[in-house]
Amino acid sequence: MGKKNVVSIEDRIPTLKQERKKKANRRLIFYLSIFFLLISIIVYLQSPLSDVRTIAVSGNSFVSDEKVIEQSGIAKGKNIWTINEAEASRAIKGNPVIHKADVNARLPWKVDITVTEFNHVGYAVQNESYYPILGTGQILKDKEQQTASGDAPLLIDFSDEDYLTEMTHELKRLPESILKLISEIHWQPTDDNERKIKLYMNDGYIVDGTIRNFADNMSVYPSIVSQLDTESKGIIHIGAGTYFEKFTTSEEENSEEEESGNENEE
The missing domain is CATH 3.10.20.310 (membrane protein fhac)
Structure with a gap:
């Protein structure tokens, strides 16, 4: 039988000691790292x-x-x-x-x-100045502008804040695609209807309507216009009854004069 190599415990002791020392050093480095990390966090929290x-x-x-x-x-x-x-x-x-x-x-x-x-839904025209109006009805008095950007309609002659607020709430409900078609909204109250309004549209039409349920009534505007002859301009009445009334020659001239005057103001 061949002779077996036998390693005595005395020969293995230096190796065991070295391994234990390495483990102890690694453990010490780990604890020191944690300690310095905690110290760094405390210093960071307490310092500028x-x-x-x-x-x-x-x-x-x-x-x-x-x-x-x-x-x-x-x-x-x-x-x-x-x-x-x-x-x-x-x-x-x-x-x-x-x-x-x-x-x-x-x-x-x-x-x-x-x-x-909050999105602004229009500009209040007051004393030849323009003030953004939010959908909440608030007029931003500190944001006076000498010109309107054209990204929202002008609200003209709304001398009563209650009706102005009611109008802005309706505009807030309008789809943006329809809101951008509106150039001006004039408040024109009568004895029979204090909420009567007239709209001048960017596509050349005039809309006769009322503040009450305006958003719902105005939602049919695109479908009405799509059925009209592009050369035929006039007044679109929305409300209890919706119908189109073609301009007479004098009305057309007046409309063009008003549009020209409004453009000069802007």
Whole structure:
């Protein structure tokens, strides 16, 4: 029989000791890493390194960045870990112009605020100035403009705020495709109908209607126009009865003069 190699325990002791030492060193390095990591986190939390340095606001056009930041209650230098995102969002939505606000604290020191404003549905014409009107009926008096951008209709002669608010609520319900077809809306109350309005459309037609149920009544406008001769212009009556009334020669001339005058004003 061949001779077996036998390793005595004495020969194995140095190897075992070396392996134990390596394990102990690895364990020590692991614990030291955890310790220094915790120390770093504590230092970061307690130092200016965790203070807000940048606040970015987006999505706003009617409300300034400064106003949004002020209402959020967040300021540069505030510890980012103390920010309550939900509370800041609710505070910003307290602004009547803002519909939605998302606040996100991003490490290490940035805060992103994204707002969604209520859509403006028209411009109030007052003293030769134009003021955006929100779908809530609010006129933005601090946003006076000398010209209107043409992205929403002009609301003219609405001297009663109650009727103006009612009109804007109806405009808010209109599909955007129809809203963009409206150039001007004139309030022309009569003894029989205080809600009577006249619309001048961008495609050359005039609409005679009323504020009450305007959005529902106006929804048929595209289908009515599609059935008319493109060369035939006139007044489209919407309401209890919907029908088309072709311009007489004098009415057509008056309409063209009014449109020309309105363009000169703009």
